[in-house]
Amino acid sequence: MSTKMMRAARMYECGQPMVIEEIPVPQIRPTEVLVKVEACGIVPNLNNILTNWVSWFPHMPLPPLPAIFGLDPTGVIEAVGDQVYDFKPGDRVYVNPARYCGSCRACRSGNSTGCTSYTFNGYFGFTKNSARIFEDYxxxxxxxxxxxxxxSLVKLPDxxxxxxxxxxxxxxxGYRALRKAGAGPNSTVLINGISGTLGIGVLACALAIGVRKIIGTARNEALFQRVKDLAPAPAGRIEIHQLGSGSIEDWAYDVTKGDGVDIVIDALGPGAPQETLLDAMRSLKRTGTLVNIGAVSGQLPVDIHRMMDQEQTLMGSAWFTTGQGQEMADMVESGVLDLSFxxxxxxxxEDVNKAINGIENRAGGFGNFVICP
Known part of the structure; x- marks a missing residue:
């Protein structure tokens, strides 16, 4: 009986083009499903990330090469293992790439994100134990x-x-960051980088959970009105400050009538200046929270005494749980979360190298780049 084959894009060397190869369709273990991939999301600068990852973030290992990358797969279940309970062939799913061991103290307490082997399948690892996860996945x-x-499976609505x-x-x-910060209908939220790949997702989720006032910063003024138009009535629920045009702190206090903001979600990338994050942080009211999801890099000179006096919180947030993924899918099903933009x-x-190398995304976070195998 001949082995069933499939096409895969494999990277043999960082910075070099991926190679399309024919390899055997993988076998599944009893607690796994086999997914026929219909779409896999990518970020436009993925090639830059993979080229420089080893020097930028040597403490966060890549999978051994040659490797099959791809962080955000969706598709249809082709087959299920003998110990799979709630899924069947034909189900439409999103595959959360977060992998964890299931047996460390964090996993046993229900904190899968705190796993000592936490790893992004198809991307990179967070700990020295990620090497073993990459072998398994x-x-x-x-x-x-x-x-x-x-x-890892999120059931997708029709x-x-x-x-x-x-x-x-x-x-x-973005959704997890808002939840960690306690965002809700009584919150005022500032999103640093509101029109970008991360920021636009934070905005969509903030609207879905009923945040009453959303303000943000961005560079591309051409996108400002499109971003504002994502909010239903009343007008003025979203306001935007152009980065580089003055103090974020002063502007934020002005548009909130002197109150400041409850939450800052910083969605700016590693290349963004630290002062932008710090400026936004100064707009927090007492007991406010800043959550960093964009990975502004370097040592941050934080006024810890002021944070203590104001009882403020600074935290990082990485990814989201599968349960939170299901919550988002359910909100899309009910119409509360609108991602139609x-x-x-x-x-x-076959065009994977074209897709990950040099795409110019003039649409900011509105653009969605997808490989369809």
Whole structure:
């Protein structure tokens, strides 16, 4: 009996093009499902990240090469293992790439994000134990079929297409940050980088959970009105400050009539100046919280005495749980979370190198780049 084969994009060397190869369709373990990948989300600067990752973040290991990357896969379940309980062939799913061991103290207490082996399948690891996770889960989403543990699966509603679901990773990062900060209908939230890949997801989730006032910073003024138009009536629920045009702190206190903000979600990337984050942080009211999800890099000179006096919180937030992924899918199903604004740019697997190398995204976070194997 011949072995069933599939196409996969494999990277043999950082900075070099991925190679499309024919490899055997993977086998699944009893607690896994086999997913036929329909779409896999990517970020436009993925090639830059993979080229420089080893020097930028040597403490966060990549999978051993050659590797199949692909962080945000969606698709249809082709087969299920003998010990899979709540899924069946034909189910439409998003595969949360967060992998954890299930047996360390954090996992046993229900804190999977705190796992001592926490790893992004198809991307990078967070601990020295990630090497073992990469051995157990060597298939990212840039291939035709991938195994996935049942704990990683989000059931997709009929009104959520695969391309939109392939953006759940970045939307979910914002959703978890808002939840960790306690955002809700009584909150005023400032989003640093509101029109970007992460920021637009934070905004969509903030609108969905009823945040009453959302202000943000961004560079591309051409996108400001499009961002504001995402909010239903009343007008003025979203206000935007152009970065580089003056103090964020002064502006934030002005638009909040002197109150300041309850929450800052910093969605700016590693190349952003630290002062932008610090300026936004100074807009926090007493007991306010800043959550960093964009990874502004370097040692941050924080006024810890002021934070103590004001009882403020500074925290990081990485990714989201599968349960939170299901919450977002359920909100899409009910119509509370509207992700219809994404502009999908799809590429076949054969064009993966074109898709990850040098795409100019003039649409900011509205652009959604997807590989469709």
């Amino acid at each position: 060597p298939y990212g989403g840039l291939c035709e079929y991938m195994p996935a543990p049942q704990y 009104n959520m297409d695969f391309n939109t679901a392939a953006r759940l990773g970045y939307v979910g990062t 994404f502009e999908h740019n799809t590429f076949p697997l």
